[in-house]
Structure formats: structure tokens, C-alpha cells
Amino acid sequence: MVPMPSVLPDGEPVPADGTLPARALDGAGDRPLGFYLHVPYCATRCGYCDFNTYTAAELRGSGGALASRDNYAETLAEEIRLARKVLGDDPRRAETVFVGGGTPTLLPAEDLTRMLGVIRDEFGLADGAEITTEANPESVDPRYLAALREGGFNRVSFGMQSARQHVLRVLDRTHTPGRPEACVAEARAAGFEHVNLDLIYGTPGETDDDWRASLDAAVGAGPDHVSAYALIVEEGTQLARRIRRGEVPMTDDDEHADRYLIAEERLTAAGFGWYEVSNWATTEAGRCRHNELYWRGADWWGAGPGAHSHVGGVRWWNVKHPGAYAQALAEGRSPGAGRELLGEEDRRVERILLELRLADGCPLGLLAPAGLRAAGRAVADGLLAPEPYERGRAVLTLRGRLLADAVVRDLVD
Numbered sequence: 471m472v473p474m475p476s477v478l479p480d481g482e483p484v485p486a487d488g489t490l491p492a493r494a495l496d497g498a499g500d501r502p503l504g505f506y507l508h509v510p511y512c513a514t515r516c517g518y519c520d521f522n523t524y525t526a527a528e529l530r531g532s533g534g535a536l537a538s539r540d541n542y543a544e545t546l547a548e549e550i551r552l553a554r555k556v557l558g559d560d561p562r563r564a565e566t567v568f569v570g571g572g573t574p575t576l577l578p579a580e581d582l583t584r585m586l587g588v589i590r591d592e593f594g595l596a597d598g599a600e601i602t603t604e605a606n607p608e609s610v611d612p613r614y615l616a617a618l619r620e621g622g623f624n625r626v627s628f629g630m631q632s633a634r635q636h637v638l639r640v641l642d643r644t645h646t647p648g649r650p651e652a653c654v655a656e657a658r659a660a661g662f663e664h665v666n667l668d669l670i671y672g673t674p675g676e677t678d679d680d681w682r683a684s685l686d687a688a689v690g691a692g693p694d695h696v697s698a699y700a701l702i703v704e705e706g707t708q709l710a711r712r713i714r715r716g717e718v719p720m721t722d723d724d725e726h727a728d729r730y731l732i733a734e735e736r737l738t739a740a741g742f743g744w745y746e747v748s749n750w751a752t753t754e755a756g757r758c759r760h761n762e763l764y765w766r767g768a769d770w771w772g773a774g775p776g777a778h779s780h781v782g783g784v785r786w787w788n789v790k791h792p793g794a795y796a797q798a799l800a801e802g803r804s805p806g807a808g809r810e811l812l813g814e815e816d817r818r819v820e821r822i823l824l825e826l827r828l829a830d831g832c833p834l835g836l837l838a839p840a841g842l843r844a845a846g847r848a849v850a851d852g853l854l855a856p857e858p859y860e861r862g863r864a865v866l867t868l869r870g871r872l873l874a875d876a877v878v879r880d881l882v883d
Contacts (some may be wrong), residue, residue, distance in 0.1 A: 499562065579617035582603055583618065632670065650691065673701070744871075746827050
């Protein structure tokens with residue numbers, strides 16, 4: 471899942487009623503529509519976390535009852551109703567809904583299904599819609615998962631991160647090793663067809679053998695999707711402070727590359743295929759269709775504090791704090807903090823940045839002359855695959871995936 475950033479960009483003001491420019495809905499019928507619902511609450515803050523989330527202690531005395539999770543489902547429902555007003559007679563039904571955080575499963579299962587119900591009532595759900603929630607392994611049990619499945623959820627993503635206790639301890643993760651694997655079995659028993667496990671590699675103190683053990687444990691649990699992300703140490707986090715004090719070592723890019731190659735080897739051998747640089751699935755049906763909306767520049771409405779949205783080249787983001795978010799909606803105002811209108815060049819560059827990360831790559835027709843010359847050099851250097859290149863597409867090789875950011879920089883010139 472694409473996380474909600476803790477720092478919002480600058481931008482022009484969002485109209486109080488959330489109105490979009492008329493051009494934003496031009497051709498909307500040809501684009502999928504999804505919803506992201508952000509639940510900003512966590513029981514504790516992980517040491518590496520820089521997402522827009524809040525513990526009870528962090529909210530105490532800051533926003534009062536408006537910031538409480540007790541009435542959060544109804545507050546978020548108000549933004550979904552606002553989305554209906556803003557999108558007017560847009561006939562599209564939601565093809566994906568993704569509930570992320572934070573820890574969405576700190577809320578009662580009934581709250582999550584209530585939020586989904588508002589989307590169903592206001593927009594409708596497309597046939598076969600993908601309905602996902604993230605979950606902390608320690609915040610669910612078989613009864614909770616059964617309630618989610620009965621309420622319409624058909625995909626669940628568990629934050630596993632590692633199978634090694636000492637690695638979890640560095641990350642300040644509170645679940646015990648083995649619990650995420652048990653959650654997969656419980657989700658399957660509840661009727662979930664699609665289950666993801668999130669992993670993180672490159673944690674200080676993690677060895678190659680630790681990482682292999684985590685991959686083997688994840689694969690052995692039987693999910694149909696695995697996400698594996700390199701740890702990014704963000705300034706201002708507890709982990710960054712510990713590294714700066716010399717309490718834990720810092721991993722380097724070479725170690726990250728080694729861990730990625732191990733992941734590709736282990737996951738491929740287990741029947742998973744990569745379809746985005748950090749994501750593998752056993753079947754096409756097992757891919758995260760919601761994230762594919764992001765990567766392919768489709769339309770999504772992000773509801774919740776700090777959530778980002780995109781409709782027809784208009785991108786906007788909500789105020790960060792749950793109290794300020796609830797206050798805006800209570801006063802009948804959009805919670806939008808700012809927005810930007812993307813020009814044709816912006817959208818071209820974004821398509822290259824995002825689509826190149828996918829297994830089918832991006833069309834060479836998106837590239838400017840300098841980018842085309844760079845693509846030719848990337849083929850010669852083994853960073854782009856020659857056969858797709860001959861067919862007019864830029865597709866990363868395995869080596870290219872390791873250097874994806876550098877390849878992208880060359881192609882967007």
C-alpha cells in the first residue's frame with residue numbers, strides 16, 4: 471500500500487465545497503474509480519514510522535472528542551457523502567476500496583463495514599470489486615475476520631515485516647513471530663480468497679539468513695500476495711535517532727540490493743511473479759488492483775486525515791490532524807488542505823515514473839527524444855529488456871529493478 475505521508479506538500483487552496491474543475495471529469499467513464507479510507511490510529515508508534523498516524527497519548531488534549539476514534543466511522547462517512555456531491559452524476563461504481571492506516575483494525579469490524587456500506591449506498595460497488603483492509607496481526611482474531619468477510623471485505627493485508635524477534639524489536643513491532651502466519655490461516659478459514667503479507671528488508675542488525683527465514687515463513691503461510699519494501703529511515707523517527715546515537719547500525723544500498731535479489735529468488739521459486747518492483751502475486755487475480763489504480767494514474771478518492779486523492783489530473787490532500795479533519799466536516803467544509811492541477815507534461819512524467827515500475831513497463835511513446843536515447847543506452851547496459859523495447863515498451867530487467875530510480879531519472883529527461 472502507498473502510505474499516507476506525514477508532511478503535506480504546498481498547493482493552491484481547495485474550495486470550501488470541494489468543487490473540482492469541470493475538466494477533471496472529462497472522459498471519467500474510461501477510468502476506474504477507487505476509494506482509499508485512512509484510519510489514522512495506532513496502539514503504539516513503530517520506531518521507523520513516519521506515516522500520518524496517532525496514538526491515544528499523542529491525541530490526548532489535542533482535538534478532544536473530535537479526534538476520538540469512537541465516532542470516526544461516521545466522520546469519515548461524511549467525507550464519502552461529500553465525494554458524492556462533488557462528483558455529481560458521475561455514474562462510476564467503486565472498483566476498489568482500500569482501508570489503510572494506521573491500524574484500521576483498532577476500530578470495531580462493524581465500523582469498517584459501516585464505512586464500506588456508505589460507499590455502497592452512495593456510489594455502488596462494481597461486480598467483483600476488490601475490498602481490502604490492512605490489519606495488525608495482534609488486532610484481529612477469527613471472529614473479527616469473519617465479521618469483516620461477512621461485511622463485504624474480500625482481501626486482507628497483514629503487516630508481518632519479519633519472522634525474527636530481534637528484527638521486530640528494532641522496528642518496535644509488537645506482534646510475536648508466528649502470529650502473522652496464523653492470521654493467514656484464520657483469514658482463509660473466514661473465507662478470504664486474497665491475503666497479503668507485508669515484509670520489510672534492511673532493518674539494522676538483520677542478516678541475509680534472517681531475511682531468508684522471513685521470506686520462507688511468509689511463503690509457508692500460504693498468502694497469494696507478498697509485498698517486500700526496503701526500510702527507509704526517515705528523519706524525525708525514533709529509529710533515525712537510535713542510528714544517529716550509534717545504538718544500531720545502518721544498512722547500505724548494497725545490502726538492500728542483496729536482500730532484493732534474495733526475495734526475487736525465493737518468491738519466484740515459490741510460484742510468485744513480480745508485477746511491480748516491490749510486489750509479487752501467485753496469480754493475476756491475486757494482484758492488488760487498488761495499488762494498480764495508483765500506478766496507472768486512474769481516479770481515487772482518499773478519505774481521512776492526510777489522505778491524498780486524484781481525479782482527472784487534479785490531486786488534493788486533506789488536513790493531517792483528526793481533530794481538524796472532523797471539525798471541517800462538522801462545519802460542512804471540505805477537509806482539503808491544498809491541491810494541484812497537473813498539466814500534460816506533469817502527467818506524462820508521472821506515467822513514466824509509475825508505469826516503469828510495472829512488469830509490463832511503459833510505452834516508449836511517452837518518452838521525449840532525450841529519454842528515448844537514454845532508453846537505448848539502458849537496453850545496452852542491461853537495465854531495460856531488449857525484446858519489449860523492440861515492441862515499443864520500456865520494461866525493467868532484474869538489474870534494472872535494482873536501479874529503478876536512476877533509470878527513471880534518465881528516461882524522464
